[in-house]
Amino acid sequence: MDKSLFHIFRNTPLGRETLLQSIYFCKTVGAYPMIYIPTTTKFLMYFENDVVQVDLDDTYLTSPQTARTHAAQLVEQAGIKPVFFTPKHYTASTLPDIPTHFDFMCCPRSISDLSNKIGLGYIGPRVRRVVQAAPFPVLIPSPAFKEWKSITVFFGGSANAVNALRLGINLGRATGMDLNVFTQVGRRKVDYYEKVIADSGLEKDVQRYVKNWQRFESGKFRENLYEVPHDALVVLGAFGHGLIRDFIFGSKMEMIQSTVTNSMLIVGPNYVARL
Amino acid sequence: MRHIKPWLAVKRWTLFRIDDRLLLIVIAVIVGNFSGLASVVLNRSIETMVEWLTPLRANWWAFLLPGAGAAASSLFLDKIMREGAGHGVPEVIYAVSRHGGLLRFRSSFSRLISSCLTIGSGGSAGPEAPVVISGAAIGSTIARKFALNDRQRVTLVGCGAAAGISSIFNAPIAGMVFAVEVILGEWKALNIIPVAIASVAGTEISRLLQGNQIAFTHRTFNIHFVDILASIGLAVAAAGSAVLLTRMLRFMAKLCSHSAGPTWLRAAAGGCAVGLIAVALPDVLGEGYAPTRIMINGAFTTGLAFVSITLLAKISATALTLGWGGSGGIFAPCLAIGSLLGLSFQRALVLAWPAAGLANEGCFALLGMAGLISGMLQAPLTGIFLIVEITGGYDVILPLIIVSVISTTMCHYFEPASYYLHELVERGQLLRPGTDARVLSDMSVMEVIEKDCIAVPPDMRLREFTQIISISHRNYFPVEDPATGRFLGMIYLDDIRPYLFDPVMYDAVVMGEIMNTDIETVRPDDDLTDVLNKMDRKKLFSMPVVNNQRFLGMISKATLLDRYRRELAVQTS
Numbered sequence: 001m002d003k004s005l006f007h008i009f010r011n012t013p014l015g016r017e018t019l020l021q022s023i024y025f026c027k028t029v030g031a032y033p034m035i036y037i038p039t040t041t042k043f044l045m046y047f048e049n050d051v052v053q054v055d056l057d058d059t060y061l062t063s064p065q066t067a068r069t070h071a072a073q074l075v076e077q078a079g080i081k082p083v084f085f086t087p088k089h090y091t092a093s094t095l096p097d098i099p100t101h102f103d104f105m106c107c108p109r110s111i112s113d114l115s116n117k118i119g120l121g122y123i124g125p126r127v128r129r130v131v132q133a134a135p136f137p138v139l140i141p142s143p144a145f146k147e148w149k150s151i152t153v154f155f156g157g158s159a160n161a162v163n164a165l166r167l168g169i170n171l172g173r174a175t176g177m178d179l180n181v182f183t184q185v186g187r188r189k190v191d192y193y194e195k196v197i198a199d200s201g202l203e204k205d206v207q208r209y210v211k212n213w214q215r216f217e218s219g220k221f222r223e224n225l226y227e228v229p230h231d232a233l234v235v236l237g238a239f240g241h242g243l244i245r246d247f248i249f250g251s252k253m254e255m256i257q258s259t260v261t262n263s264m265l266i267v268g269p270n271y272v273a274r275l
Numbered sequence: 276m277r278h279i280k281p282w283l284a285v286k287r288w289t290l291f292r293i294d295d296r297l298l299l300i301v302i303a304v305i306v307g308n309f310s311g312l313a314s315v316v317l318n319r320s321i322e323t324m325v326e327w328l329t330p331l332r333a334n335w336w337a338f339l340l341p342g343a344g345a346a347a348s349s350l351f352l353d354k355i356m357r358e359g360a361g362h363g364v365p366e367v368i369y370a371v372s373r374h375g376g377l378l379r380f381r382s383s384f385s386r387l388i389s390s391c392l393t394i395g396s397g398g399s400a401g402p403e404a405p406v407v408i409s410g411a412a413i414g415s416t417i418a419r420k421f422a423l424n425d426r427q428r429v430t431l432v433g434c435g436a437a438a439g440i441s442s443i444f445n446a447p448i449a450g451m452v453f454a455v456e457v458i459l460g461e462w463k464a465l466n467i468i469p470v471a472i473a474s475v476a477g478t479e480i481s482r483l484l485q486g487n488q489i490a491f492t493h494r495t496f497n498i499h500f501v502d503i504l505a506s507i508g509l510a511v512a513a514a515g516s517a518v519l520l521t522r523m524l525r526f527m528a529k530l531c532s533h534s535a536g537p538t539w540l541r542a543a544a545g546g547c548a549v550g551l552i553a554v555a556l557p558d559v560l561g562e563g564y565a566p567t568r569i570m571i572n573g574a575f576t577t578g579l580a581f582v583s584i585t586l587l588a589k590i591s592a593t594a595l596t597l598g599w600g601g602s603g604g605i606f607a608p609c610l611a612i613g614s615l616l617g618l619s620f621q622r623a624l625v626l627a628w629p630a631a632g633l634a635n636e637g638c639f640a641l642l643g644m645a646g647l648i649s650g651m652l653q654a655p656l657t658g659i660f661l662i663v664e665i666t667g668g669y670d671v672i673l674p675l676i677i678v679s680v681i682s683t684t685m686c687h688y689f690e691p692a693s694y695y696l697h698e699l700v701e702r703g704q705l706l707r708p709g710t711d712a713r714v715l716s717d718m719s720v721m722e723v724i725e726k727d728c729i730a731v732p733p734d735m736r737l738r739e740f741t742q743i744i745s746i747s748h749r750n751y752f753p754v755e756d757p758a759t760g761r762f763l764g765m766i767y768l769d770d771i772r773p774y775l776f777d778p779v780m781y782d783a784v785v786m787g788e789i790m791n792t793d794i795e796t797v798r799p800d801d802d803l804t805d806v807l808n809k810m811d812r813k814k815l816f817s818m819p820v821v822n823n824q825r826f827l828g829m830i831s832k833a834t835l836l837d838r839y840r841r842e843l844a845v846q847t848s
Contacts, residue, residue: 002822046377050377053381
């Protein structure tokens with residue numbers, strides 16, 4: 001248990017669901033949650049080549065006197081020793097710096113209290129910035145706590161998708177869960193995806209760990225998403241393309257996150273997975 | 276799209292990758308232009324706002340205007356930009372010290388708008404600090420776009436700050452000196468060349484759009500020995516005023532933080548107080564350039580008592596504006612306060628010794644400005660070059676140097692850190708390049724960790740352990756629970772030496788019995804400064820690194836020193 005997941009605790013029923021999701025993730029993959037109970041509504045994350053200000057809404061400061069106890073109770077119930085994070089450095093007196101050396105980070109779809117935003121179809125701008133800049137995968141949990149029993153990796157052949165596949169293989173190995181791969185073949189041929197995997201040196205691992213590689217040569221992508229098990233952790237790459245391409249053609253990640261209700265582990269362009 | 280994409284990725288342009296210095300020079304021009312533009316925009320916006328509000332100043336309720344401006348400024352920063360109040364310069368220095376100059380993009384415009392609202396409505400603050408953070412954020416953003424490394428990014432942050440100051444004062448040397456002396460804290464050709472180029476670019480933009488104006492034109496001064504002697508007294512007075520202003524600013528900020536109510540309301544209260552002062556003394560309003568010009572020209576006709584009261588009022592107004600949450604800097608108020616001080620000092624001397632034959636009061640106004648700036652910023656060169664450039668002459672250079680140097684030295688005695696650095700020094704975050712704290716802050720525990728330690732289980736007998744000793748070149752061995760991997764304690768070779776020469780004990784002693792459980796440990800995210808302090812305090816040469824009850828490795832002074840030397844060489848090369 002030497003990997004850590006950074007979790008910003010919100011002392012509300014919704015925050016409890018998110019923390020339960022983080023705890024389950026940690027127990028399953030052999031990590032421990034590093035819990036941050038914010039005392040201000042904003043903080044900075046300094047990445048290698050970017051700085052992201054995360055603005056929290058006021059619900060993150062709900063009942064500070066009970067927040068630590070509530071979080072500790074949930075973590076202890078899972079048999080894990082609670083570890084709390086306290087910022088050491090401050091850019092300004094009300095602006096703590098949060099380090100970025102964690103292995104995972106948990107973010108709700110939106111760092112907002114509005115339930116329509118926390119639901120499907122919307123990823124807040126700050127969460128996007130974190131995913132884009134982070135050297136770690138970001139766990140976006142389903143709105144209500146749900147255990148996952150398998151792992152589904154979305155593989156579209158891009159460099160980010162290869163990273164996502166590597167991460168999926170690592171998680172499959174660590175958890176012993178079934179690992180499935182989902183590919184919408186589209187205009188390219190199946191050979192193309194196999195070649196990408198071979199070029200990435202993942203051929204043997206895919207043969208060994210992937211239980212089922214679903215390759216959809218027909219049907220619309222959105223419709224085929226029904227085949228993703230409802231109790232799977234979805235692993236996918238995001239923001240691998242430029243803004244212009246996403247603006248014109250749309251983003252696969254957007255479509256997936258607005259359609260499936262599963263918890264997602266998103267791999268941004270700065271994450272490098274190693275087997 | 277496939278063919279266009281590589282061209283869109285600016286960071287991959289081969290042209291700029293040929294030579295790092297060339298790259299920095301080219302980007303410095305871009306940063307200088309944008310920063311210069313930002314300064315001009317702020318300057319013009321403040322002028323326009325002042326123009327709009329001037330007709331309203333005749334109304335009885337005009338004292339509310341600075342309050343409304345400060346409230347709007349605070350609301351804008353807090354609710355829209357989600358940034359804290361303040362002038363932002365410590366944030367720039369902090370980013371340079373600790374995070375390789377990474378600044379948020381929003382800082383490139385947020386302070387411009389908020390300070391325009393504060394100063395334009397009559398708050399006593401200057402536009403220079405907002406221009407510094409804006410230029411620095413522009414430099415940081417452009418550096419990120421070009422995917423430059425930390426060192427290059429820091430230089431571009433300096434370029435942005437230099438261009439901002441150069442543009443707003445039409446003073447390229449002052450901008451350059453300010454950036455190197457205050458922001459970067461490192462005089463190296465690698466920094467100075469791009470910073471100088473950015474300063475020129477920023478100044479040129481300003482000259483192109485606003486004309487080649489000198490902020491404070493003056494007539495020639497004849498400096499005699501008596502003026503040089505008098506300048507020593509003025510330096511002491513300037514240091515006193517700088518200390519007074521610093522402490523007033525801090526006192527007001529403390530008072531404000533202990534007051535109830537939302538931040539915008541507190542800013543409004545501070546602004547309204549300034550408005551009330553301005554009913555009697557209108558010269559305290561705004562950045563104060565207009566009265567400063569009059570003083571330098573020797574045309575400020577009011578008497579000594581009135582000038583002295585205005586001096587105290589301006590200090591109070593600045594503290595009320597900035598301490599209570601208005602947005603802006605202290606540069607311009609320092610110039611105004613300095614000129615009022617110089618004037619008061621000269622008039623007091625003339626009153627005491629009418630036959631002394633002192634230079635005209637405009638000269639002392641200039642010297643006062645330099646004294647205040649040097650004292651507040653504890654940056655004598657910035658003070659000297661700024662006054663020389665914004666007045667367009669070297670007539671007063673000798674007393675100028677004396678005033679700046681003495682004022683800086685005296686202020687340093689009462690306030691060990693300048694106004695900009697005080698907060699950082701208090702938090703232990705001022706990490707200038709090449710200093711011990713900076714070298715250590717640039718290294719992490721995980722970079723110096725030694726992982727070649729052999730872990731042993733608690734039930735291992737001494738006989739088996741002797742075999743481990745024979746293959747290990749370490750003197751310490753972590754003891755781990757084989758089932759859970761939990762770190763239980765350490766065995767130091769020195770502790771078990773007595774047993775090693777007694778074969779009878781080989782099967783009688785197990786590691787769990789003789790391990791040391793009361794040990795100081797280090798976490799991977801601990802600061803190396805704290806780790807070294809702990810080692811010194813406990814007289815230790817190495818410590819185990821433990822995270823979440825897992826042993827990760829050892830950290831030793833020897834490895835730390837080796838890595839420290841390499842890091843120091845990188846920083847000082």
